[in-house]
Amino acid sequence: MSTSVSIAPRRLPEPAAMLRLIKPVTWFPPIWAFLCGAVSCGVPLGPNWMLVALGMVLAGPIVCGMSQAANDWCDRHVDAINEPDRPIPSGRIPGRWGLYIALAMSALSLAVGWLLGPWGFGATVVGVIAAWAYSAEPVRLKRSGWWGPGLVGLSYEGLPWFTGAAVLLHGAPRFEIVAVAFLYAFGAHGIMTLNDFKALEGDRVHGVRSLPVVLGPEVAAKVACTVMSLAQLLVISLLLVWSKPWHALAVFALLLLQFAAMRVLFRDPKGKAPWYNGTGVVLYVAGMMISAFALRGL
Template identity: 50%
Template sequence: MNLPEPRAILTLLKPITWFPPMWAFACGSITGSETINQHLPIFFLGLLLTGPLVCASSQAVNDWYDRHVDAINEPDRPIPSGRIPGSWGLYIAIIWSLISLYAASYLGVIGFLATVLALVLAWLYSMPPIRFKNNGWIGNLACGVSYEGLAWITGATLLSGGSIPNKPSLLLAGLYSASAHGIMTLNDFKAIEGDRQMGVRSLPVQLGAKRAAQFSAAFMLIPQILVMILLSYWDKQGYTIVIGVLMMGQVFLLVDFLKKPIQKALFYSGFGVPLLVSGMMVAAFAVNSMELGS
């Protein structure tokens, strides 16, 4: 019986993708508690769950159901290259999902239900016949809700002892979920040809590269503008200015991306997106300061 290589398993689980939901969970946690240091076990278990477990499960699921597309776009990926043989890609996705549920059982009912919802979205995103990712509008929305909004709200809820997050926290979770739609579109520019052949209607396939880039930029920028408006309304001008400066850096980098989206999407992911997610943390501390001041 052929077994997968340990390094191939790690590649399948894509550690580089674990950061966004872990970051969102941390941002939500900051809005939910003034004293995270008093809830460190819950905080670190939540980080473990959102990144190395649930997000990793979603990556394994996606690679299994994308193995035919990857054979065209990325033939060196673990499954099409044969480094993960047979049905081991599916087995790993199932095992990792079950481990995620087991870990979630230590976070109480709220943590467990949030994990179930995240895993359901992960499987439906990739698995036929539903396969959200076959439509870029729906698939990117599902990812945005799961990676950012759900992780944020879960962190806020768990770190506040099970209380419903306050209105500012919920608003920010929703807005940054919308911005994640644009971030997810960045990943689609590298796979246009394979997606077109396999019937995956990503935004670059539906709209063409340049229009998809424009929509991606709008999805990333407009929610941040609304965040700045809200922070100003909440009398948090200092935080608003910081996010504004971060947005200026994004706009500067977007100029090149909009001219050459296929060539510059990866570059913008590496240098522009970190400015956006830095603003998430700034906004989270703004909400935290509102609690401190109340």
């Protein structure tokens, strides 16, 4: 005689799963970009440290966390194939709680953005719209291997950089700041392409045309690294034009180290993509801060 014990489905989210849903590991790029923007504008940070801290929290845990929750909710069917242990497909965040969390954090983003003044609020509105446009139907720009990573690159690097400068300046940043922020956002397209490698199988099944799916891992890796390198070469050129040779040299040295890491990546693009995200990308973002200090001295 056998007995079975039925376990009632969870009705409320598991607290640890809620933290995993908003993925703290993804907060660093927008936080760093916001800080780069604040540094680049030339306004003293000491007297404005509370404003800078609030902006960093908004860019990372709140807006980026919201975008991760929205993406996981909209990707729950894909994640059931790629990563079934994630909070939503595993049932640790049951029912429609994933959606409710994403919507609540969208409202929180707008409320905190309002505290940063008109430029900060306007940028927050753009960030929230971009997050949902990336993940949600019928727009769902992540279906495109070109538009999706481009939008995320702008949202993770370009928009926070611009916002960090605009909030402290209480106005539009000058051309040099916008140009460098855009170039690093453009280069981040490559970072996002490498991030798509982990979802290769599920993307194929559900028709997400990421570059690893469309071009294959080998070609997609080369495209990603080309985009990242080109962006940094253009930044180096601008720094030389703006009479910042030492900053340009430092960014170039970091790029040379990335070239060495790229050679490792090309040997096994799918297997080494996570490794490159922990090495080459760190070198990439280090160059961002060097460039921010160069802009501060103009």
